[in-house]
Amino acid sequence: MRSALTALGISSLELQANKADPGPVEPGVRLGAMRRIKGLEFKAVAMVIDGRPDDRRRLERYVAATRARQWLLVVECGRNPQRVMVPLGIGGLFAKGVRSWL
Numbered sequence: 001m002r003s004a005l006t007a008l009g010i011s012s013l014e015l016q017a018n019k020a021d022p023g024p025v026e027p028g029v030r031l032g033a034m035r036r037i038k039g040l041e042f043k044a045v046a047m048v049i050d051g052r053p054d055d056r057r058r059l060e061r062y063v064a065a066t067r068a069r070q071w072l073l074v075v076e077c078g079r080n081p082q083r084v085m086v087p088l089g090i091g092g093l094f095a096k097g098v099r100s101w102l
Helices: 002-007 055-065
Strands: 012-014 029-031 042-050 068-077 082-087
Touching (some): 042 055
Parallel strands (some): 012 029, 042 068
Antiparallel strands (some): 068 082
16 A cells, blocks of 8 residues: 555555654655554545454444544455445434444
């Protein structure tokens, strides 16, 4: 992912465990595991998920999805890949039918 962003001229920063996000001091796309972004907030969040839900994954997906303030992109990989781009506003995630991925 990082090399694809670099090839497009888009800066990126990998979020590291136990290190604070530098915020606007270092602009660019943030890359990190779903569990790493807990407690942070972003204008937009893109999630790549597999189609195998279990309780732990559902919790991680929910936490990651709720980090988005304005936009959420969910890409599901597997036998029947799907994607959905959701503008978040009144009603948030559940009003837009994203619940099946969470």
